[in-house]
Amino acid sequence: MAASNYSLKVNRELLDLNFESYRLSLDAIPTYNIELDAAVEEVQLKDTHYTLEHMRAFGMYNYLHRDPWYEDSVLFVDCKGRVLNLTVTLDTALGKPREVYRMAEPGQCQDRLCASLSLTSATWAALSDGGGRLQLLRTGKRGDGAHAKWEPLFTEDMGQPFTILHSVSHVQPGVQAGVHTVEVLLLHLQKDPQDSKGSGYSVCLEWVTVANAAGPGEERKYAVRKRRVLRGKSVPHYAAVAPQGKGLMLASDKPFIFTHVDGIPVEQPEPEPMEVEKTDPIYFWQQTEEDVTVCVRMPEGVTRDDVQFQLTADHLSLGLQGFPPLLEGQLYASVDPDASAWVFKDQKSLELMLQKRSEGPVWPELVMGDRRGEFVMSDEQAALLHERLTHLTSEDLNGNPDKDKPPCNSQELEDCDGFPEDSSSLTHFDGETLRPTQVVNLGSHQFLFTVDVDPAEMPCLCLRHDVDALVWQPRPDRPGHMWEHVATFNALGYVQASKRDRKFATCAPDFSFASLCECLRRCFLYRQPSPLETQLVNRKQGRQVGQVAKQQVASLDSDRPILGFRASSERLFVLTASNLFVLKVNNN
Template identity: 25%
Template sequence: MPVVELKVDRNLVCSDFSGYKLAFDSVPVLRQELGCDAYVLDPSSNQFSLLHTELFARHNHLVADPWMRHCSYFFNKRHQLVQCNYDLQTGRARAQRVVLTVDYRDQGDGELHRSGDYNYTIVFVSERFCVICDGITSYHLVDTGDRTRTDVQEWQRITRSPVNNNSGHRGFALFDARLDVLQERKQISLVAGHVARRDAVGQDQTHVYYMDLTWARWTHSPTNDEWSYNICQRLETTGSVHYCAFEPRAESLVIASNRDVQTPEERRAADEAAAARLNSSGDHDGQLENGGPPSYSWSQTDNNVLIRFNVPSTASAKEFNVSGSKTTVVVKHLDEVIFDEELYASVGDDLSAFKLAENGLELSLTKAEIQNWPRLFAQKKDDVAEEVHPMEAPPLPIPSLQDPVEECDLISADEEMKMVRFNLTSGCITHTIFLGPPPLVLTTTLRPGFPAAFATRQGVDASIWLQMYQPSRPDEWSVRHEGQLHAFGYVQASKVVRKFTVCSPDLDYVAICDPVRYVLVYFPANNSADGLRRRNGPPVTLGKQKLITLGNEIDEILGITTANNLITVLSKKELIHLQV
């Protein structure tokens, strides 16, 4: 499987960038009250997994039109799609108007929206078409007409199709949709996700939540002017989906996640292999089941003693019980005593400091007196091999107290991000990009009709990448360095409380939106900083930072869109335009 490298264009990197300076320039703010509150669904009491939380918390309820970035859309409580248009010539917001009303009762099951359904998701695929997922079971293909016209016009629904009736799932979120013309036929590719649950293999978990992705297509027939719908592929991942987009011509799907992406067949084969290993190891995995004493080793420092037991890989921490006194230790596995010995010297009263690690069960004891034990037991035992290994001191949580602790420093190395390209023809993953532990900085649409761009952290900067596809060589795939947000990787890592991270199409600015009141806007353009220079060095280059306070009346920020020199923010009762 080819591994694609992220090749940074050095011409886009500013090595002399010194940071951002707070600017006190006023930002014009235009407010519009909503005729009807925005429609927002929260997770139900049964949707408590991390995937559910991310799906609802990261949902952007305000969607920009890629062909008209100053025009945004949202759904209100009446299930109406509302258009919010900003006039670039006058610098004023036009009156909001309803362009479509979704008949949410027509789901094929005769039921209304209920607890546990997902929010509406919208993707514009061309100048005349958009796809709406109602958050329940259906896609809606809509003919928008000429969206550049300012007169009143109603959008028309062309067709409606269930996402996947065979899955039995209710609640879908549309991740991406793409329109291509192949052999004089229009083809719309769609991918939607549902957070599902299945039984786990093993004793540590009872069930596993995973993202079930459904890849489908609409194909237009010129003869009868009808759209046929068919499901192409299903994919699964237990990790978070940070990026999901089609490449041009939609022959492959690109997904970024912190866990492996598999087909249902691959996952079932892996589960069967894991179950077979558990069954085969049940008879000989360690000596606990055979009634014999488990093998162990021990190590010590001046203050502590660590005893390591080799236990079955299927054992869980709940199956063990540790008791005893200051001089004795008794370890039980289920109802069987596997260790009952008198120690060389006294230890502390706390015998609960045990955990299951990769190399077995670890029991940590605190010595009553600082001394070196020549052996573990009070009496020398010839039939027990005692091995003394120096116990490593625990590492410091911070390598240097002078270095700042950032979000990326607290991420486990096991949570490594990977971006994979799944090809439909071959039915497997053809390319992989290893992104490292930090998650993606942001995803955005830079140009209409192109796949979504994504940003990764490169040092202190954030690099913008865009997919590259060559129709003449479909087996090759790579990404191109499109732009650089100077020092923004460092800036975002310091913002713990944030909800949305967006940037303008021309990469002139990038914004971080808090859940409630604040929007921080950063302009990474290189400025001369009024002629300031480093001592015996080059001139200082600075970016500009603006802090915008939206007011206490904003209870929660539900969505945000960007255009050149414009940021639009949606709350439950108000729409705000920021002229940046």
């Protein structure tokens, strides 16, 4: 796995440092209930499949799909093998979901999964029957109101059951101009006989390229042109193919590597040493519970006027005028810029004092992904650490001084109890070399959800930064700025962590609101701050409040588990086994 070589650059203009909280609004959300003619096809996991990775991949699958090309249009598959579509134009005149395609009877499959659907383009879709069969369907323009049936132009048995994670469609340029190509990303879990300590399964991603024949009159003949296989040990939080099939992007707790191309094993490169030659650190740093002290070596003859220094709550830039920055990037945690300062020390080094915004947490690194510094631990810190870890090396089985508590038996731990050996990362793989080009160490940035915003772009990913939730738009055509911060949901990172029964999360494509749903019945809506008609006054601080962010709660009239959850700019769609609920959120 490549070392982290990139950091996410937060757009400070999209952060609201004065945000206080969400105000609970008792305004009712208009909710419309559509009873389904047949139940949604929900596949229950078998007892042998109740590993953590099976639950992440299939037990938490979102059965509802929003069409990003057509507003307020959703699709799902029912138990009869029908692909059903509901397009809302008027809430008070909702009809039944209409059938757009019916799958053939699936064959006997012992480990059958749920059917999955990916809308490839405005006129194409990829469909899995859950039994191992992949179909590419020409749908026509789905949003023109026509009731044309979808036409299958490619069907192939991929050998084992899978779900579709993502797909894109494009036309080849250059020599193969006019060749229509579909890139499909598949996920399945395989028994791993070499895994003696984990769950016994490995996660397999298969990147399949399907294209039509280039000859005249053969435009309707589609075949698999290339198959690439990646393997890892955790189900990715995010996985998508770049436009034109030029790359692949993954966010996962553990690394993935390409193992096969068209059935031929990929020669794995020799692991590169982290340091080719021993170099002296360019800075040293220490920390306490309250602050961080950094000492940066400076060239001879440097004066204060030569120093260029910029510090925000979570970003540091330090360098000399006319030269690239010596130290630049996102800080591991937030600091207070007003309480931080720097001074020259003996004209040979610069000493920087950073005041932590939150006391207590220990920073494992100063700047995310920067390995050119050396952490220096004081004698007091070493003694305290030794005291805290003494019980781990005690000869007594129960080193815990609380004798009433039983000792911990590591053999009783489940997969979900262990701390991941590899830190969570966001990786971009080049489509030609299959090598990682940009790697972001996500660290404490918890992954929240994926959302389709612009159908011409890759899906966005939402990460927790401190208490906020930040939405990032991948830009694979901009190597220097591959992930762009496009929206912020204030305090959503903190809010979602308090929802113990949370199942799905999403947001509107125009970022006007974010929403969470629980496993049963309840949905929570968090609106962006909006101006007030009359200004309010904060009694504690004595300042005027010009805008308020609202929280709303909707309780569905159903006792069935929520199986699907999607949002458009105006509506929320909630799917259960027997009902499809439409919640009117905005009246634009």
